Amino acid sequence: MAAADDRLTVGVLGGMGPAATFDFCRRLVAATAAESDADHLHVIVDSDPSIPDRTAALEGRGPDPTPALRAAAQRLVTAGSELICVPCNTAGAFLAAVRQEVPVPLLDLVEEAAAGVHARAPAGPIGILATDGTVAAGLYHRALAAVGRGVLVPEGPVQRQVMEVIYAVKAGSAGDRLRRTGAEAAAGLCGRGARAVVLACTELSALFHDGPPPHSVDASQMLAERVVALAGGRLRT
Amino acid sequence: MAAADDRLTVGVLGGMGPAATFDFCRRLVAATAAESDADHLHVIVDSDPSIPDRTAALEGRGPDPTPALRAAAQRLVTAGSELICVPCNTAGAFLAAVRQEVPVPLLDLVEEAAAGVHARAPAGPIGILATDGTVAAGLYHRALAAVGRGVLVPEGPVQRQVMEVIYAVKAGSAGDRLRRTGAEAAAGLCGRGARAVVLACTELSALFHDGPPPHSVDASQMLAERVVALAGGRLRT
Numbered sequence: 001m002a003a004a005d006d007r008l009t010v011g012v013l014g015g016m017g018p019a020a021t022f023d024f025c026r027r028l029v030a031a032t033a034a035e036s037d038a039d040h041l042h043v044i045v046d047s048d049p050s051i052p053d054r055t056a057a058l059e060g061r062g063p064d065p066t067p068a069l070r071a072a073a074q075r076l077v078t079a080g081s082e083l084i085c086v087p088c089n090t091a092g093a094f095l096a097a098v099r100q101e102v103p104v105p106l107l108d109l110v111e112e113a114a115a116g117v118h119a120r121a122p123a124g125p126i127g128i129l130a131t132d133g134t135v136a137a138g139l140y141h142r143a144l145a146a147v148g149r150g151v152l153v154p155e156g157p158v159q160r161q162v163m164e165v166i167y168a169v170k171a172g173s174a175g176d177r178l179r180r181t182g183a184e185a186a187a188g189l190c191g192r193g194a195r196a197v198v199l200a201c202t203e204l205s206a207l208f209h210d211g212p213p214p215h216s217v218d219a220s221q222m223l224a225e226r227v228v229a230l231a232g233g234r235l236r237t
Numbered sequence: 238m239a240a241a242d243d244r245l246t247v248g249v250l251g252g253m254g255p256a257a258t259f260d261f262c263r264r265l266v267a268a269t270a271a272e273s274d275a276d277h278l279h280v281i282v283d284s285d286p287s288i289p290d291r292t293a294a295l296e297g298r299g300p301d302p303t304p305a306l307r308a309a310a311q312r313l314v315t316a317g318s319e320l321i322c323v324p325c326n327t328a329g330a331f332l333a334a335v336r337q338e339v340p341v342p343l344l345d346l347v348e349e350a351a352a353g354v355h356a357r358a359p360a361g362p363i364g365i366l367a368t369d370g371t372v373a374a375g376l377y378h379r380a381l382a383a384v385g386r387g388v389l390v391p392e393g394p395v396q397r398q399v400m401e402v403i404y405a406v407k408a409g410s411a412g413d414r415l416r417r418t419g420a421e422a423a424a425g426l427c428g429r430g431a432r433a434v435v436l437a438c439t440e441l442s443a444l445f446h447d448g449p450p451p452h453s454v455d456a457s458q459m460l461a462e463r464v465v466a467l468a469g470g471r472l473r474t
Contacts, residue, residue, distance in 0.1 A: 017274040022262040025282075029255045035408050037254040037286040045262075045282035046316070049274040079283070079316045171272050172473065236409065 007041055007232035011081025011104075013072050014047040016054065016088035017170040020202035020220070021047045023209055024087035027224035033234040041233045044079045046072045054090035055133030055163075066094045073102045085109070085227050087202045087220055089130055093137040105230075110134075112226045113198055113219035114143035120217060121196035125150035127189030129162055129182065129216075130200035140200060152194045154185050161185065162204075169203035183213035190215050244278055244469035248318025248341075250309050251284040253291065253325035254407040257439030257457070258284045260446055261324035264461035270471040278470045281316045283309045291327035292370030303331045310339045322346070322464050324439045324457055326367055330374040342467075347371075349463045350435055350456035351380035357454060358433035362387035364426030366399055366419065366453075367437035377437060389431045395422050399441075406440035420450035427452050 010028070014021030025045060034040050051069060056062030069091060076084055085107040086095065092110040099106045117126055126149050128140045141151045154162055162185050165178045182204055186197040197216040199205055205220030212218045228235050247265070251258030262282060271277050288306060293299030306328060313321055322344045323332065329347040336343045354363055363386050365377045378388045391399055399422050402415045419441055423434040434453040436442055442457035449455045465472050 015274065015277070015279070018266045018277040018280070019263070022259050022266060025259040025262065025284075026256070029259060030409065033409075036404070037252060037288075037290070037407055040252070040255040040284075040286040042252070042286065043255070043282070043284040044316075045280070045284070047262075047277075047280040047282070049277040049279065051274075053274070075316055079281075079312055167273070170274055172267065172270075 008082040008230070009042040009044060009080050010227055010231050011076030011079070011084040012043060012045040013069065013076060013084055013086045014045050015049040015051055016091055017203060018047050018049050019169060019172070020206045021045065021087055023206035024202060024220050024224060027221055028227060031224045031228045031236055033236040039234065041228065041231050044076060044081050046075050048072050054088065054093065055131045058090070058093055058133040058137050064094070065091070066097050069094055069098050070101060073098050073106065077102060077104055083107070083227065083231055085223060087223065089113075089139065089200045089202065089219060090133040090137070092139050093133065107223065107227065107230070109219060109223045110139045110143050110200070113200060113222050114140060114147065116222035117196050117198050117217050118144070118147045118149060124195035125152050125193055127152045127186065127194030127197035128200045129154070129185055129189075129197060129204055131166055132159065132163055134200060135159070140198065152189050152192055154188060158185050158188060165207065166201050166203045169207050174207060178207055182207060186213045186216050245319040245467070246279040246281060246317050247464055247468050248313030248316070248321040249280060249282040250306065250313060250321055250323045251282050252286040252288055253328055254440060255284050255286050256406060256409070257443045258282065258324055260443035261439060261457050261461060264458055265464060268461045268465045268473055270473040276471065278465065278468050281313060281318050283312050285309050291325065291330065292368045295327070295330055295370040295374050301331070302328070303334050306331055306335045307338055310335050310343065314339060314341055320344070320464070320468055322460060324460065326376065326437045326439065326456060327370040327374070329376050330370065344460065344464065344467070346456060346460045347376045347380050347437070350437060350459050351377060351384065353459035354433050354435050354454050355381070355384045355386060361432035362389050362430055364389045364423065364431030364434035365437050366391070366422055366426075366434060366441055368403055369396065369400055371437060372396070377435065389426050389429055391422050391425060395425055398422065402444065403438050403440045406444050411444060415444055419444060423450045423453045
């Protein structure tokens with residue numbers, strides 16, 4: 001259902017994970033300039049945490065999430081969504097097949113984040129903190145290569161720590177210890193020459209809800225600002 | 238659509254206001270004991286900020302929100318919700334008419350909060366920090382009278398400050414100055430004999446996201462815990 005005005009109703013295909021989904025929704029609201037409730041966008045969220053794990057699927061350890069993603073997208077369209085976003089970086093590996101069957105624009109978080117960090121960072125490689133699935137699928141490698149940027153990812157032991165942080169957030173943890181591990185991983189990438197680091201997993205965005213570590217940008221935040229603009233909301237400046 | 242298991246799909250009738258809606262959703266997620274995404278509930282949110290202002294309607298200054306509430310509830314049922322909650326205290330004044338036309342349980346936030354604070358507070362009156370609309374409609378007065386409790390509300394000038402805080406949160410503000418005003422209003426009610434104070438407006442819940450002031454309980458938090466339990470999720474202890 002369209003809003004009474006000409007702004008688009010936003011669909012949020014969520015649940016991957018739920019804390020990250022509602023952290024993204026909070027960013028959507030905070031990114032909107034508003035004097036009262038009515039200045040905000042109409043947002044419909046389908047947070048379906050039964051969507052199969054994206055990293056497990058990419059590593060051949062679990063079922064393909066595409067059918068569940070497609071079903072959720074179709075539910076959002078039926079409910080009135082006119083623009084769909086998916087606050088999960090790893091899900092990007094499966095969206096091409098979903099996009100073909102959905103009659104409304106389906107934003108690519110990775111593409112938006114790659115464009116956003118390219119516009120912000122000095123020339124040189126970009127560091128990525130993401131799931132093993134996002135890294136293995138080369139999502140940021142491809143999106144950043146398209147704008148002439150190289151990618152740096154943490155070395156094995158640090159990448160394993162990043163994955164532990166991400167799954168701890170999914171299990172409901174937060175706190176300074178996890179943030180310190182994330183910040184050290186970001187600093188390590190900067191030390192190896194990254195000109196900026198993307199928090200490229202929405203669990204990391206939820207963990208750093210008050211702002212990313214130094215020299216880092218937040219993919220979820222960039223998506224939220226892009227969605228407000230594309231849907232016709234007024235961006236808070 | 239029901240989850241694959243026997244847990245209920247939760248519908249959140251939101252937008253009143255949007256920040257409060259997603260603060261409530263964050264509480265739902267945090268109240269659920271989870272080891273991974275799949276332990277969380279399937280949640281569908283319709284955040285429609287065009288629902289007419291509830292206080293304005295109760296004061297005869299604005300249109301009746303009932304038709305918009307009914308339409309949103311019906312969209313949530315169509316989308317698969319099996320249990321609906323409305324994270325807005327003032328909307329409670331309009332829910333009887335909505336409930337009649339919705340084929341799934343529609344939880345009453347005020348009733349849940351009144352039961353919750355009654356179970357927690359020593360005998361005596363309960364203080365209420367709420368919108369002018371919630372106060373004028375006597376929502377908490379009725380619900381607490383039913384369990385033999387009196388109600389205290391701030392005196393005129395303080396109630397006006399509480400309303401200013403609530404509308405500031407709707408306009409995107411937060412911060413220590415607003416929290417101080419809210420905490421002082423709560424302390425004033427305790428000074429007048431309240432045995433506990435209910436943060437009975439979801440904007441106040443969003444403002445005090447890290448926890449309510451001393452001797453206060455949060456209506457939004459009590460609703461979140463009740464929803465997790467009723468939907469068959471595991472409560473985090």
